[in-house]
Amino acid sequence: MSAHIPTRSHTTAPGRVDIKLPWWAVVLPAIAFAILLLLITAPGQAQAASGDPALTHLLERVQESLSR
Template sequence: MTARTHPRPHPAPRGGGPGIRLPWWALALPTLAFVTLLTLVLNPSEAHAAAGEPAIAHLVERAQQLMGR
């Protein structure tokens, strides 16, 4: 038994422009992230590091030691 296909209610757009519209936040969120990171790069005194040595650095150092053997 074959399944019936439903025709499109509107014809597909033909090369006249983009067929998909993005919501406002699809452009706003990456722009906000870019501006935030750019601000941190230009003014690193605003970025506060955690006190002490981070656990990730410990883990990477340990992995390097094990690979060096």
């Protein structure tokens, strides 16, 4: 028994690919981009982290030793 091979009812121009995306494949990346853009342009109540001075000093030393 042979398998039926579906054929397209319409043809596209040679060298052109016919791709159909679901709606969410376009909408979700657009929403994610808009949210990230809003976070970058309006950071809101972002404050600098107040870390332990000893830890900051240690990280500076490590950075100095790696840059040599």
